[in-house]
Every structure is written in C-alpha cells, then in structure tokens.
Amino acid sequence: MRWIRRLATLIGLLLVLAAALGLWYARQTLPRTDGQLQVSGLGAPVQVNRDGSDVTHILAQNPRDAWMALGYVHAQERGWQLAFNRAVMRGTLSEFLGPATLETDKLMRTLGIRQVAQRQLAKLPPDVKAAVEAYSAGINAFFASSEQALTPEFLLLGVNPREEALRGAWWDPADSVGWSIMMALDLGGNWGNEFARLTALQVLDTPALWELFPPYPGEAPAASADLGRLYRELGVFNKANGTATSQAPAAPQAGWRERVALDLRDWTDGFGFNENKGSNNWVVAGSRTQSGQPLLANDPHLGLSAPAIWYFARLQAPDAGGLKGMDVIGATLPGTPFVVLGRTAGVAWGFTNTGPDVQDLYLEQINPANPGEYRVPSASAEPAWERFTVRAETIRVKGQADVTHLVRATRHGPVLSDAQAQHGKVLDTTRFVLALRWTGLDDEDNVSATLASNRAQSVEQLLAAFSTFRAPMQNIVMADRTGRIAYKAAGRVPLRAADNDIRGVAPAPGWEPRYDWTGWLPYADTPQDDGARGWIATANQRIHAPDYPHFLTQDWAPPYRQQRIETLLEATPKHDVASMRAIQGDQRAEATLRLLPHLLKAPSTHPLAEAARAALQGFDGVMRADSPAPLIYSAWVDEFTRGVIGQRLGKERFESLYGKRLFRQAVEGFLESDNRAWCGVQGCPHAAGEALSRALDRLSAQYGADVAAWRWGEAHPALSVHRPLSNVKPLARFFEVREPTGGDPFTVNVGQYHLDKADAPFANRHAASLRAIYDLADLDRSLFIYQTGQSGNVFSSRYRDMSATWLANKHRTLSLKPPKWASELSLTP
DSSP: OHHHHHHHHHHHHHHHHHHHHHHHHHHHTSOOOSEEEEOTTOSSOEEEEEETTOOEEEEOSSHHHHHHHHHHHHHHHHHHHHHHHHHHHHTOTHHHHGGGGHHHHHHHHHHTHHHHHHHHHHTOOHHHHHHHHHHHHHHHHHHHOOSSOOOHHHHHHTOOOHHHHHTTOSSOHHHHHHHHHHHHHHHSOOHHHHHHHHHHTTTOOHHHHHHHSOOSTTOOOSOOSOHHHHHHHHTOBOSTTOSOOOOOOOOTTOOHHHHHHHHHHHHHHGGGOOTTOOEEEEEEOGGGBSSSSOEEEEEEEEEOBSSOSOEEEEEEEOSBTTBOOEEEEEEEOTTSSSEEEEEOSSEEEEEEEOOOOOEEEEEEEEETTEEEEEEEOOSSSSOEEEEOEEEEEEEOOTTSOOEEEEEEEOSSOBBGGGTOHHHHHHBOTTTEEEEEEEGGGSSOOSHHHHHHHTTOOSHHHHHHHGGGOOSSOEEEEEEETTSOEEEEEESOOEEEOTTOSSTTSSOEETTOGGGSEEEEOOGGGSOEEOOTTSEEEESSSOOSOTTOSSOOOSOOOOTHHHHHHHHHHHHOSSBOHHHHHHHHTOOBOHHHHHHHHHHHTOOOOOTTHHHHHHHHTTOOSBOOTTOSHHHHHHHHHHHHHHHHHHHHHOHHHHHHHBTTBOOHHHHHHHHHHTOHHHHOTTOHHHHHHHHHHHHHHHHHHHHOSOGGGOOHHHHOEEEEBOTTGGGSHHHHHHHOEEEEOOOOTTSSSOEEOOTTOTTOTTOBOEEESOEEEEETTOGGGOEEEOSSOSOOOTTSTTSSTTHHHHHTTOOEEOOSSOSSEEEEEEEEO
C-alpha cells in the first residue's frame, strides 16, 4: 500500500508539473502588448496601441515602418494563419501534411499563383513595392525572434519558419501579392459553373439544361448554341466512365490527415464556383438620414474560419522618405499590408462581389498524331497544331519521395484537367483537355488600387483609386464627409465577340477564334450610380438595367436579398445607425415565402405530418434560430431537390454538383409549373409530399419525435472552422467557434449551408465575415464586428471574444480617436 501511495503521489506530481508546463507554454505563446520590443529593420520607433474595441492602432513616423509593424503584428496575432495560407498559395501543404494533400498542391502549382505573383511584383510601382517589402520584413522579423513561442499548430504539425525567417526569406513580397490573387480566386470564379453544365449535359439536352440552370429572372439564356448537340458531335465525353463522381466522404475511421485532405479538396474545388458567395452593402444619402449625412453599411459574406479572415487595424504615418502617408482604419487581410475595407477621416467604402464572368474554360483538342500538341486556329480548312508549354513542378511530400508534377498550358492558360481528377470522370482526356483563361492570372496587380484607397479622402479620390483594380470585380459603395455617395463596379471584365454563341457559360472549342476574348470593358463603362434615389444597395444581384449594352454574366445571385434591403430602406423615411443595424440583422426569407404554399399543400401520411403542419402554421418566413419551422422547410426543400434533380441526373452526378449550388431557382420553376419531366408522371405535388415524408423521417431520427422541440439554430450553427485542426476530433471543439444562428442563404443576415456535408448539412458555413456601419456625421461613431476575435491563438481570451456580440448583431466602436488605450507597446529599432 505504501508503494501504491507513493506511485499515486508521483503521478499526481507529474500531472501538476505537466499542467504547470502547459500553462507556462500557453503564456509564452501570447503576444506582448505592453512595454517595449526591439524589432530589427525599423527606421524609427513605432507605437502599437490597442483600444477598448481591441483594434490595433499602428502609429509610425513613416509609411515603411507602419507597413513593417503591421507585418510584425499580423505574425504576432495570426502566425499560423499566415503559415497555412502561404502553404496553400505556394502548393506546399504536402511538406507537412503528407500525400493526402497532393491534389490540392497540384492544383495550386497548375494555376501558377506563385509565378503570377512574381510577375506582378516585378511591375509594381515603387511605393507599392516598398509596402509589400516592408510588410514581409515585419513578418520575418517576428518569426526570427525568440520573443514569443509559436502556437500549438506549429508544434503539432512540425512547421518551423525560424531558419528561413532569420535569412529574411520565409515570407517574401510575392507572397503578399499572391494572397491578393488567392482572394480573387476564392471570390471571382465560375469555371465550376461551366464544368457543371458540361457534366449535366451528359444526360440532359440543352432545353433541360436551362431548366436546371435557369437564367436570371426576365432574361433569356446567355448562350444561343445548342450545347448538348455541340458536345455530342465533338465526342468530348468519357464513355468509359460516363458518371461524374463526387468526393467520397471520409470514413469515420479515416485518419485526420485524410479528413484534412478532403476538407481542403472541397475548399479548393469551390474556387471555380460563385454561387452562394455573396455580400450586402448599401449607402444612404443625407436626405434620407436623421443626421443629414450619409450612412454606409457593409457585411461581406465569406467562408467562416477561426481565426477570422479579417484583422482590424489602423495605419497612421505622415509623408516621409519619399512615400506618401496615410491614416486609415478598418479590416486588414493577414498576408497583405493594407486596409481592404474601411475608412479614412474623410471617406468610407464597402464591397460586395460583382461576380462577372472572368473565367472561361476552353476545350483544347489533342493532336491524335502527337499528344504533345493541341489544336489552334487555322487559316485553312486543315487543322493547325501547337505544342503545349510544359513546366515541371517538384512537390516535397512528408514521409515520401518528391513528386514531379508536369504543368501544361495552352495559349489560353493552364490545363486544369491535369490537376482536377473530376474532369477525367466527364471528359475524354485522351482527346480533349480543359484550359483556363482567367483575368486573375494576368500580370496587372490589385494591390496598387488598395494602397491608393488607403490614402483617399473623398469619393472622387476613391473612384480614381479603384480605376486600376483588377480582380475580383467588386461592387463598391462609398460616401464622404461632403455628403456625396456613389457606387462603382471596379474590376477587369473581358469583351466577347458578337458571334460568340457560348459567351463563357460553358466550355468552348479552343481552336475557334470567335470564342477568344477581344478586349476589356473600359472602367468608364462599368456600372455606376450616383444615388439619385437617395440610396444605393447591392447584394450580388444583376447590377445593371436590362438595356445595358455589355455582357457581364448571367450567373447573378437571385435578387431576394437586394429586394428585401430595398424594401427596408424604403420603409423608413429617415435612417440612423439603429435602422442600419436592424437591416443587417434581418432574417426574413422571401424565397421561403415563395415555396411555402407548396410545402403546406404537400400530401403526406407520415405520423408527424400533422405536427409539422401545426409548426408551420403562421410561419412568416423569418428564419428564427429558436423555431422548428425553418428546419422543417429547409429539410423539405433539400429532400425535394435530392429526389427530383437527383433522380434525373443520377446519384453520383448529382452529388458531384450539389452542395456548392442549391438549384433553388430550378426547384421554384418545377413546383410552380408542375414540371412532370422532372417531377415524374405523378406530378410535383406528389414529389413534394414524398419529400416531406423523407424530411420528417430524417429530422425525427436526429432530433426526436417532438416536432415542437426542434430548433433551426441547433441544425444551423455558425461554424468557424480551423484548418487543419477542425479535422482532428479531440481538438476540434477547442479550435472551432460555433454559435447557433438563424437566417439562411436568402436572408439579409445570411447563413449559407453546404448540403453535401453529411455530418452537418445545414451548418452555417458562409455568413457575414464582418459587419460595419459608417456614420458620416461623425465617423468616430462607426461600428464593426466579426465572428471570432482578433487573436488567432487558441490560448488567448481574444480568440473568440467577439462571437457572442456578432451573434446578437451588436458591434464595437471603430474610432480614430479612442478615449483611452487598453494597451501600449513600443516597437524600437
């Protein structure tokens, strides 16, 4: 017994020691926010103060030091975020995650983000190059220092940037340029829509295709070509495997690296889709506000992550060293040295995604006599051929030999079908490949425009600043202290020939010159608005009148959110900050009200059908978290879509398309027209009833038989995922941030879900990544919030301290003149 007691005592002491060491380590990972730190490379001391809203104010004596200090602070607060994003962008994930992430690395290497960034960097104006160089020096200075321990992700995954940072080479200026390209890739893509149409045409004719992918309300299909006939006559489909397969879900026993790989592949597969990638912004003129000065609101919708995509900061520096200064505050993007969304003392601005068609897939025909060549335009009747350009990429793989990946490119761009395995399931890649033409891979940069915006003091100066913005095209609303408001669509959009009968909505024959881009839409001709109505609102809807002479796209978001914003703006004669906040928090779904009558009439003999109908009585379309009605409705629409569209396309083909798109407009058309070609001979009401029965089976299995106790918020939590540790189940609950939410994909307070995620199909994965309200009567009363916290360190109290405020649709103050500092840190040379 004495030895047992001694052993128990020893174990207890070891546990106490381990806890003490863990606590000591956790404290070592926290950034110093008070006192003084020496940072090699600074030209003069920089003050880094945090205010009561936890906004970081960087007060420098010259612009170069301000940018360097921001790089240092981003590395302090978001070191792992920088490391992970760098690996994605460079295609080096397999160096620490092993072979599971090879497909993701191959895609990034094929796109050539790193090479494009280096070409753009070489052409940057001197002041912009100085900014990215100084910022990179700040990141490297942090990682070269032993002042702060690295967060647990670095230790768990064996990533150590220290050696390269000591040489000033871990993060380089091209990484900052590259991350701006990555944001354009995430927001500005539609190659997935083109491939989806190609996939569907394996089993549909062209008229049925347009029923499945309806054009924007009131418009005809953008393509006049008979696409189904075109592809059949060319013989593009893989007859040996005529079914597009979806990404197989990870088995419950799969290792965490495999789950990481599937998560990343799903994420990168989404780069080519713009459905469900939306935002809201609006600006109200002083004639419609209580103060007599404009109000501007913005809530960009992005994938929710922990830490958040944004970091709020201020950059202040006078003109010095031949560089123009700035004083700007707002949302910075870790990886770049600028405020992307925010304000100066004189002007505020906000973005939503425009979503023009700036990506075209080209079918490139392979020379049957020489597979190293592809077909190009010919002046004669005989085909002409040109060699693929080929670049060898060496990918280091943890635990295995290096992998050589050959990147082919045509005159249009990189061959995507060499990097996306799903393409070979549809396309006969022995005869054709798919090449990508995308504005984001051109040599002109975005970062110059962003720096210019940080120095603007008026709407006029902002309009000039964004004239060089390239990708992704953004709907920009703006307001200044003189009372002027304006809207401008800023970004590069290709022009297409008059005889282009495909217009970028599906892959086009790459050897026919009529499908090539013919030039660029001039900035003066992109949509704009000076706010004659007293307000301007955008929510990814069609941004131009039906008689606009230029083609931008037909893949606009349905206008539900924009129409709801307009209704609420019109309903209040004089707006204030409170009314702006109320609109941002609105959860009424007009799309729900459109389909609700079909649900209420759906015949079902399910034992819970009457209870479900009782729960739906009086449902006003407000997608409340504490109500069962939104859950019943959402599950019913999901089951109807799976039953009707899934049956027509085939299970595997349907699953390869579903999730990233909802097919909601198609469902509306089927139900309202009782389209029996899709619903079956018994009609759409019968299909709706069958869907209700399946939905009730599914919901009762998960939530029990008491329908009144079901809650939309339980099925629809806002899920801010951590990459990659959300995929390590014992760690996920510590690194993820979850909050029960209302809303859905069609509410102003948006809550997008991905229905292909079997573990949590209704989880809110794409929502307001920040909310901001700018009051031009007193810009220091402006407000902001986002869904996690400023820190990216799971041990910090600031890792998730904004989440409850965000959930409640409340805010923090965004001021250039805070009443006091919560902390004061001096960075010295």
